[in-house]
Amino acid sequence: MKWFIEACASSIGRKVITGLTGLFLCLFLLIHLTGNLNLLGGEAKFDAYANFMHANPATPILEIGLLAGVFLHVAMALGLAMKNTSARGDSSYAMVRSKRGGDHVMSKVMVYTGLVILVFLLLHVYQMRFMKFGAAKGLCATGEPCFNSTIDVLKHAPTALFYILACVLLIPHVAHGFQSAFRSLGLHNERYNGLFNKISYGFALAVMGGFISLPVWALIKF
Amino acid sequence: MSGNLNLTLKVWRQKDAKSAGRFETYKVADISTDMSFLEMLDVLNEQLQNEGKEPVAFDHDCREGICGSCGLMINGHAHGPDRATTTCQLHMRRFHDGETIVIEPWRAKPFPVIRDLVVDRSAFDRIIQRGGYVSVNTGNAPEANSTPVPQPNQMTAMDAAACIGCGACVASCKNASAMLFVGAKVSQYAVLPQGRPERERRVLRMVAQMDEEGFGACTNTLECEAACPAGVKVSNIQRLNREYLRALFLGTGPEPSAED
Numbered sequence: 001m002k003w004f005i006e007a008c009a010s011s012i013g014r015k016v017i018t019g020l021t022g023l024f025l026c027l028f029l030l031i032h033l034t035g036n037l038n039l040l041g042g043e044a045k046f047d048a049y050a051n052f053m054h055a056n057p058a059t060p061i062l063e064i065g066l067l068a069g070v071f072l073h074v075a076m077a078l079g080l081a082m083k084n085t086s087a088r089g090d091s092s093y094a095m096v097r098s099k100r101g102g103d104h105v106m107s108k109v110m111v112y113t114g115l116v117i118l119v120f121l122l123l124h125v126y127q128m129r130f131m132k133f134g135a136a137k138g139l140c141a142t143g144e145p146c147f148n149s150t151i152d153v154l155k156h157a158p159t160a161l162f163y164i165l166a167c168v169l170l171i172p173h174v175a176h177g178f179q180s181a182f183r184s185l186g187l188h189n190e191r192y193n194g195l196f197n198k199i200s201y202g203f204a205l206a207v208m209g210g211f212i213s214l215p216v217w218a219l220i221k222f
Numbered sequence: 223m224s225g226n227l228n229l230t231l232k233v234w235r236q237k238d239a240k241s242a243g244r245f246e247t248y249k250v251a252d253i254s255t256d257m258s259f260l261e262m263l264d265v266l267n268e269q270l271q272n273e274g275k276e277p278v279a280f281d282h283d284c285r286e287g288i289c290g291s292c293g294l295m296i297n298g299h300a301h302g303p304d305r306a307t308t309t310c311q312l313h314m315r316r317f318h319d320g321e322t323i324v325i326e327p328w329r330a331k332p333f334p335v336i337r338d339l340v341v342d343r344s345a346f347d348r349i350i351q352r353g354g355y356v357s358v359n360t361g362n363a364p365e366a367n368s369t370p371v372p373q374p375n376q377m378t379a380m381d382a383a384a385c386i387g388c389g390a391c392v393a394s395c396k397n398a399s400a401m402l403f404v405g406a407k408v409s410q411y412a413v414l415p416q417g418r419p420e421r422e423r424r425v426l427r428m429v430a431q432m433d434e435e436g437f438g439a440c441t442n443t444l445e446c447e448a449a450c451p452a453g454v455k456v457s458n459i460q461r462l463n464r465e466y467l468r469a470l471f472l473g474t475g476p477e478p479s480a481e482d
């Protein structure tokens with residue numbers, strides 16, 4: 001069994017874990033967005049949804065799962081990034097150019113987009129779950145109705161702008177990560193390359209577009 | 223002669239693995255556009271020798287694109303600007319008169335510079351030693367029909383086996399990852415019946431060695447595929463990942479076992 005654990009720590013093992021947790025987080029994004037779109041339906045609809053989630057015994061389990069997913073994803077990715085940086089050695093090239101052309105930039109910025117998203121995530125969880133923001137009462141963590149407190153967060157201009165920035169950065173992160181995960185899992189092959197790329201971009205744009213619409217809506221409406 | 227090139231070369235010079243290196247600037251004149259890049263370096267070296275200076279050390283052997291020794295980073299491109307071309311097959315007609323060409327060795331921690339443009343690529347040999355072989359005694363050339371191999375598998379194996387081990391994938395990868403090389407070597411056996419006996423063990427061992435040597439991990443930037451002079455495809459990396467996962471769940475570990 002020792003070799004099995006070692007294998008999970010190998011470069012491929014770590015890539016697979018990064019990919020699997022990434023796909024899990026993509027699924028979460030989709031579900032989170034579906035739920036959050038209730039906001040657009042107004043106070044009654046959103047509070048009913050919030051109540052359903054708060055009363056749901058599965059919620060704490062899912063929260064722990066999410067926390068573990070985020071932790072593993074970040075830990076594996078940072079470990080790989082460090083390994084990858086050190087692999088070049090002490091002296092780097094005086095001149096490097098791409099022969100591939102195209103959107104190779106995407107994979108190069110994963111760590112940076114990822115780190116901004118992590119900061120966003122910490123802030124977001126703090127603001128939405130643990131903090132009394134603005135005048136409205138109601139705290140998600142305590143299961144109170146939280147439509148008004150959510151709107152207060154979203155219509156706070158600096159917060160909204162940072163939320164939007166994080167969502168914009170998530171577009172390349174998810175678009176590269178989504179298809180990259182399939183490659184790491186060995187599920188990618190030449191026949192599906194084009195299709196996977198299109199799905200990745202489509203998914204990233206659609207989901208992030210949905211999230212961005214929420215603070216934009218709150219800023220305009222309230 | 224008209225049409226010939228006068229060039230400025232910025233060449234990495236380094237006495238040995240321990241010394242610090244630096245760029246030296248040289249001028250070469252009247253270079254025929256029909257010369258290969260290595261022949262141009264030969265002209266430079268003759269010139270340096272005539273001046274009583276130390277010639278530039280660079281790796282080369284076959285000069286026909288099949289041995290994989292001649293890797294150079296030329297103006298930021300592994301093996302120069304062309305696709306599917308080794309440095310020895312690169313022609314000077316790809317450059318223009320008056321151009322400055324920056325020539326560097328491969329740079330990766332597992333490929334230390336030994337001298338000038340020559341790097342030590344024995345890390346690749348150690349990966350092959352760890353698992354890139356078949357242990358069945360093949361004997362004389364067998365009757366071709368006794369082991370049927372589907373034609374698509376033949377093609378896949380052959381395309382993977384086109385890898386000449388030059389290291390351009392590592393050199394051009396932002397992570398200095400060797401996964402295209404290892405992927406090609408694992409693939410060429412994985413799809414053939416002759417490679418089956420060690421199928422699981424091979425991939426686990428080669429990847430372990432790859433990590434031990436300090437190569438990076440693939441981030442699917444696909445720069446290796448563009449740089450590969452032998453046209454090895456990144457689908458081999460996906461097969462490597464697949465074979466690795468398969469070995470992890472179906473195999474009996476990296477050591478030989480009676481169950482294999």
Ligand code: FES
Pocket residue numbers: 281282283284285286287288289290291292308309310311
């Ligand atoms: S010298 Fe053999 S491939 Fe270039």
